[in-house]
Amino acid sequence: MKKHNFSAGPCILPQEVLKKASEAVVNFNGINLSLIEISHRSKEFVEVMENARSLVKELLDLPEGYSVLFLQGGASLEFLMTAYNLMKIDGKAAYFDTGAWSSKALKEAKLLGEVDVVASSKDKTYNYIPKDYTITNDVDYVHLTSNNTIYGTQFKEFPKSDALLVCDMSSDIFSRELDFSQFDLVYAGAQKNMGPAGTTLVIVKDEILGKTGRTIPSMLDYQIHISKDSMFNTPPVFPVYVSMLTLQWLKDLGGVKAIEKINKEKAALLYAEIDRNSQFKGFAEVEDRSAMNVTFNLTNEANQEVFDKLWNEAGISGIKGHRSVGGYRASIYNAMPIESVQVLINTMQQFEKQVHN
CATH class of the missing domain: 3.40.640.10 (Type I PLP-dependent aspartate aminotransferase-like (Major domain))
Structure with missing residues (x-):
C-alpha cells in the first residue's frame, strides 16, 4: 500500500x-x-x-x-x-x-x-x-x-x-x-x-x-x-x-514561484474541508494559518478511535498532533503531492459519514 x-x-x-x-x-x-x-x-x-x-x-x-x-x-x-x-x-x-x-x-x-x-x-x-x-x-x-x-x-x-x-x-x-x-x-x-x-x-x-x-x-x-x-x-x-x-x-x-502556487492549492483544499466538515475544527486562527502545517482537532474526541482506524487503513502516516496540542497535524511540505492531500480529505469525509450513520 x-x-x-x-x-x-x-x-x-x-x-x-x-x-x-x-x-x-x-x-x-x-x-x-x-x-x-x-x-x-x-x-x-x-x-x-x-x-x-x-x-x-x-x-x-x-x-x-x-x-x-x-x-x-x-x-x-x-x-x-x-x-x-x-x-x-x-x-x-x-x-x-x-x-x-x-x-x-x-x-x-x-x-x-x-x-x-x-x-x-x-x-x-x-x-x-x-x-x-x-x-x-x-x-x-x-x-x-x-x-x-x-x-x-x-x-x-x-x-x-x-x-x-x-x-x-x-x-x-x-x-x-x-x-x-x-x-x-x-x-x-x-x-x-x-x-x-x-x-x-x-x-x-x-x-x-x-x-x-x-x-x-x-x-x-x-x-x-x-x-x-x-x-x-x-x-x-x-x-x-x-x-x-x-x-x-x-x-x-519551476522554482519557488511554482511550488508556492502548488502549496497554496494544497492548503486551501485541506482547510476548506476542515471548515466544512462537522467533525473537525481548525486549531490556529484563520488569518494566521500555516501553509505548511495544518493543525486541527475533532469536534468530539470520543470518535478518535474511529478516525484513527480510518486514516491508518488509508495508508496515511504522521498526522498525530504534537503532544502539547493534541489533535492532528498534517504537514504538507513542498514534496507532499496534492494526491495525498486528497486521500486525507476523502478519509475525513468518510469519517463524517460513518459517525453520522
Missing part, C-alpha cells in the same frame, strides 16, 4: 531525490566509490557544496553581499550562534514568542544578554501571530520564527525596524516567494523542505558580522565558517548532497 507521509520532520522527500541519493551511496557519479566514503575535500564533493550554495542563491534570488552556509547542529545550535554573532557585549535583542522553538531560541539568547519579548501568543496556546507590538531602538537584532510547526501558525508579514532582522525558517524555507533583502540572517534545519536531518542552512549578510566586541568560539563563528566555505570541520556530506538534489528538483519544477 502507498504511504502518504504527513510527518512534521524529518519529512517527505521527492521520490526521484531518494532514488538518486540511494544510488550515490553505492556509486557516486560513476567513480565506483560511495558518496559517504570520499573526502569532503575531493573535487567531487567540493562541486556538490558549490552547487548547493549556488542553487540557494538562485532559488531565493539573494542579493549580493550574502553568504550561504551548510552547517550542523540544527536550528537548536543556531539559537545560540545567532546571539553569539549578533548580540553586542551588554547587548539586547527583541524576540517574538510564537511557539516552542522561538521560546527555546530566546532562552539561549538570555545566556549572552538581555532579551525583550516584544510579543507572545502563549496566552492562547500559540494559536495566533501577535500583531500588536513595539520594537525599541536599543536592540541589536529582532528574532522570529516564520512558521510554527507544532501550532500551525505562520507570519504573513514581517516586522519593520532599524534593527537587524533574524528569522528561523526551518519549516517554510523555499515554500513561498519572499524578499530576502529584508532579512539580515536566516537559518533553517534541512529536514522539512530541503533534505534529510543533519545539515542546517544559514544565509547571512556579510556586513553585519564581527561587530559584537566579544570573542566567539571558532565553531560558533559565522565568519570562520564563511572563510572555510562551510568546511571548517567535516561537513555532513550526505545531507548536503540530498539537499542539493532537492533544490535541483525544485528548480526543475
Whole structure:
C-alpha cells in the first residue's frame, strides 16, 4: 500500500531525490566509490557544496553581499550562534514568542544578554501571530520564527525596524516567494523542505558580522565558517548532497514561484474541508494559518478511535498532533503531492459519514 507521509520532520522527500541519493551511496557519479566514503575535500564533493550554495542563491534570488552556509547542529545550535554573532557585549535583542522553538531560541539568547519579548501568543496556546507590538531602538537584532510547526501558525508579514532582522525558517524555507533583502540572517534545519536531518542552512549578510566586541568560539563563528566555505570541520556530506538534489528538483519544477502556487492549492483544499466538515475544527486562527502545517482537532474526541482506524487503513502516516496540542497535524511540505492531500480529505469525509450513520 502507498504511504502518504504527513510527518512534521524529518519529512517527505521527492521520490526521484531518494532514488538518486540511494544510488550515490553505492556509486557516486560513476567513480565506483560511495558518496559517504570520499573526502569532503575531493573535487567531487567540493562541486556538490558549490552547487548547493549556488542553487540557494538562485532559488531565493539573494542579493549580493550574502553568504550561504551548510552547517550542523540544527536550528537548536543556531539559537545560540545567532546571539553569539549578533548580540553586542551588554547587548539586547527583541524576540517574538510564537511557539516552542522561538521560546527555546530566546532562552539561549538570555545566556549572552538581555532579551525583550516584544510579543507572545502563549496566552492562547500559540494559536495566533501577535500583531500588536513595539520594537525599541536599543536592540541589536529582532528574532522570529516564520512558521510554527507544532501550532500551525505562520507570519504573513514581517516586522519593520532599524534593527537587524533574524528569522528561523526551518519549516517554510523555499515554500513561498519572499524578499530576502529584508532579512539580515536566516537559518533553517534541512529536514522539512530541503533534505534529510543533519545539515542546517544559514544565509547571512556579510556586513553585519564581527561587530559584537566579544570573542566567539571558532565553531560558533559565522565568519570562520564563511572563510572555510562551510568546511571548517567535516561537513555532513550526505545531507548536503540530498539537499542539493532537492533544490535541483525544485528548480526543475519551476522554482519557488511554482511550488508556492502548488502549496497554496494544497492548503486551501485541506482547510476548506476542515471548515466544512462537522467533525473537525481548525486549531490556529484563520488569518494566521500555516501553509505548511495544518493543525486541527475533532469536534468530539470520543470518535478518535474511529478516525484513527480510518486514516491508518488509508495508508496515511504522521498526522498525530504534537503532544502539547493534541489533535492532528498534517504537514504538507513542498514534496507532499496534492494526491495525498486528497486521500486525507476523502478519509475525513468518510469519517463524517460513518459517525453520522
